Amino acid sequence: MNWFLGTSAGAMCASVFYPVIRYLVPPDIPEAQTSQMVAGRDGDLKPNEGKVFAFGGQPALLIRDEDGGYQALSATCTHLNCTVQYRGDLKQIWCACHNGFYDRNGKNISGPPPRPLDSYKVHVVDGDVVVSKS
Amino acid sequence: MTTRERLAAVQEWVEVRVGISQLIEMGREKKVPLHRHSFWYYMGGMTLFLFGIQVGTGILLLLYYRPSSGEAFESVQFLMTRVPFGWLIRSIHSWSANLLVFVLFLHMFSAFFLKAFRKPRELTWLTGAVLLALMMGFGFSGYLLPWNTLAFFATQVGTEVAGRVPVVGEFALRLLRGGDQVTGATLTRFYGIHVAILPALTTVILGAHLLFVQKHGMSVPPQVEADAERAGKPLGSYPFLPNFLLRDAIGWCAALGVLAGLAALFPWELGEKADPFASAPAGIRPEWYFGWMFQTLKMLPPHILGFEGEVLGILAITLGFIIWFAVPFLDRTPRPGNRVTRAFAVGGWLALLYMAVATAMVYWPQ
Incomplete structure (x- = not known):
């Protein structure tokens, strides 16, 4: 009798709490995978300047080198997910949240970031700066 | 029937049903120990008073606040600039939140150093520690609600910290953010946590904490007990009602004055609207x-x-x-x-x- 009542009570609790817990965790909504996009027009950025842009729902960083070439990297700091910025005065990428530094190629060089930033390919096509993932 | 008689009749009606005189008698009989560390006993009441201010001003803020990423910042801006005394209500809410956490820290550390956690008050300590966690949860969830740049990155980092906890991290991160990133879904979720889930939990835990304080009375530090024993003199005490409560009330009036002064002289800033695709600004830091x-x-x-x-x-x-x-x-x-x-x-x-x-x-x- 005790076993029957205990099992019934347990099943009732499970039937109440399971849907609640599933409800609290949001469903996986796969975002449209953007593997390539135009980040701007060639010449919008001055040499030794950078800008953050949205790339497939994530912030990315486009840097114009002093020789006119481009670098594109993920702008999400590998430490705790803040959005980094390019510091022309230091010629480095800086995360203001915990004072982490990366070089222009995204290599972590000082502060707490444990890994380099992901890098993307950049091509200039008909005056557009096109950034693509691998 | 004169007004006085009518009032007496109302008083009698309430007395029969509520028994206020019994409660007053109980308060008079309740004793508060008097010794060189008695000052720290006021911290609990001060925390409770500031929590009351938070509830009152929070309810007022709810009347204008709109919990979506498209409207949250604008609704707080409207409240601060157009609603009569809106700036005052929000500033008091923000300043009081900070004072509340500060006094709570004093309360907790004084209980720790004066050994107020010892038997039979283990559950008083535990419920107090949970209340501290809940208050910090209030601070963290409330910080995002104006949807400004500082709040956005503080939430980004704070939720990421939860996400790095081994085993449960990923689950906790999605649970908190309402998705993989900090978005409008996070704001709506934090709003729900701030105005419904945390208040409900706080009501239960605070009730238990006050019940335990009432049951066991105020703790006397072991050193004070030992000194009194050595001196062969019983420890002094005074009634909770009216002596202790009146002294508590003086502290509350002072706290209200401090809050009004801070809110008037240093109104809480709103900052700039959050942009999920902007870099974290220099000088960023949490509360x-x-x-x-x-x-x-x-x-x-x-x-x-x-x-x-x-x-x-x-x-x-x-x-x-x-x-x-x-x-x-x-x-x-x-x-x-x-x-x-x-x-x-x-x-x-x-x-x-x-x-x-x-x-x-x-x-x-x-």
């Missing part, structure tokens, strides 16, 4: 009570013994909280001269010193 954790994560090197520095840091902080919660079960028979008691007292001072120095470093000009 002061999260400062020591922020600074710890900032100072740790990228790798320690093959592990990522921040993961070890987060584990160490979690372990620290677990030890703090378990204090009554680790320092079981605190008395002057006991080795464990002395170790815990030294540990407590070191923890306090570390928190103070790390917090100061956050505000130290670089």
Whole structure:
């Protein structure tokens, strides 16, 4: 009798709490995978300047080198997910949240970031700066 | 029937149904110990008073606030600039939140150093520690609600910290953010947490905490007990009602004055609207009570013994909280001269010193 009542009570609790817990965790909504996009027009950025842009729902960083070439990297700091910025005065990428530094190629060089930033390919096509993932 | 008679009739009606005179008698019989550390007894009442201010001003803010990423910032801006006394209500809410956490820290550390957690008050300590966690949860969830840049990145980092906890991290991160990123879904979720879930939990835990305080009375520090015993004199006390409550009320009036002064002289800033695709601005930092954790994560090197520095840091902080919660079960028979008691007292001072120095470093000009 005790076993029957205990099992019934347990099943009732499970039937109440399971849907609640599933409800609290949001469903996986796969975002449209953007593997390539135009980040701007060639010449919008001055040499030794950078800008953050949205790339497939994530912030990315486009840097114009002093020789006119481009670098594109993920702008999400590998430490705790803040959005980094390019510091022309230091010629480095800086995360203001915990004072982490990366070089222009995204290599972590000082502060707490444990890994380099992901890098993307950049091509200039008909005056557009096109950034693509691998 | 004269007005006086009518009032007496109403009083009699209420008395029969509620029994107010019994409650007053109970308050008169309740004694508060009087000794050199009695001042710290006022911290609990002060925390409760400031929590009451939070509830009152929070309800008023709800009347204008709109919990969506498209409207939250604008609704707070409207409240601050167009609604009569809107700036005052929001500033008092923000300042009072900070004072509340500060007084709560005083309350907790005084209970710790005066050994108020010892038998039979273990559950009073535990419910108090849970209340502290809940208040910090209020601070963290409320910080995002104006949807400004500072709040956006504080939430980004704070939720990421939860996400780095081994095993449960990913689940916790999605649960908190309402998705993989900090978005409008996070704002709506934090709003629900701030105005419904945390208040409901606080009501239950606060009720239990007050019940335990009422049941066991105020704790007398072991050193004071030992001194009184040695001197052969019984410890003095005075009634809760009216003596203690009136002194409490003086503190509350002073706190209200301080809050009004702070709100009028330093209205709480709104900042700039959050842009999920902007870089984190220079000088970004969390609220002061999260400062020591922020600074710890900032100072740790990228790798320690093959592990990522921040993961070890987060584990160490979690372990620290677990030890703090378990204090009554680790320092079981605190008395002057006991080795464990002395170790815990030294540990407590070191923890306090570390928190103070790390917090100061956050505000130290670089």
